[in-house]
Amino acid sequence: MSNYMIYNIQPVLTSSAKLVVQELNKNCSWIINNFENYTDISDELEDELEKLNSIFNQWKNLTNQLFNKDIFNKDNLNNLEQLFDEINIKLDVLSTSIFNIYDLAFFHSSLPELYIFNDNKKNYFSPNDWKISNELKYLVLSLTYLKSLPDIFKELIITLLN
Numbered sequence: 001m002s003n004y005m006i007y008n009i010q011p012v013l014t015s016s017a018k019l020v021v022q023e024l025n026k027n028c029s030w031i032i033n034n035f036e037n038y039t040d041i042s043d044e045l046e047d048e049l050e051k052l053n054s055i056f057n058q059w060k061n062l063t064n065q066l067f068n069k070d071i072f073n074k075d076n077l078n079n080l081e082q083l084f085d086e087i088n089i090k091l092d093v094l095s096t097s098i099f100n101i102y103d104l105a106f107f108h109s110s111l112p113e114l115y116i117f118n119d120n121k122k123n124y125f126s127p128n129d130w131k132i133s134n135e136l137k138y139l140v141l142s143l144t145y146l147k148s149l150p151d152i153f154k155e156l157i158i159t160l161l162n
Helices: 011-035 043-068 078-107 134-161
Strands: none
Touching (some): 011 078, 011 134, 043 078, 078 134
């Protein structure tokens, strides 16, 4: 039996996975390209951004193999299983890196001031006062996509192997 693209075997799940991966890639690219424009970032954050760039390039290579090459062969599923294992490992590393960037860039640096000792109640902090920057938006979107991908990939590999 010859090799097929996974679309030929499981088009719906493959398309779903590819859409989520494309959105994740778009958001990761934005993070990598736009955080570099900031001059006021810590050395630790800069190191994490460089690490993300390297991890992201590896991730894109793996997912391009999955979606764009004839890798599915019913007679020999070892290559497909190995590729999914590599993708899942890289997904964990990518998730950790993006969360570290979120943590370094926003969690510790942007906690809003609480006016708990102020008598004027209208100055109390409320979620309506939050300013969501593009950087935070893209990080949160990336983390959201990363959360859903393991389940999508798991379902895809189960259906491909059965």
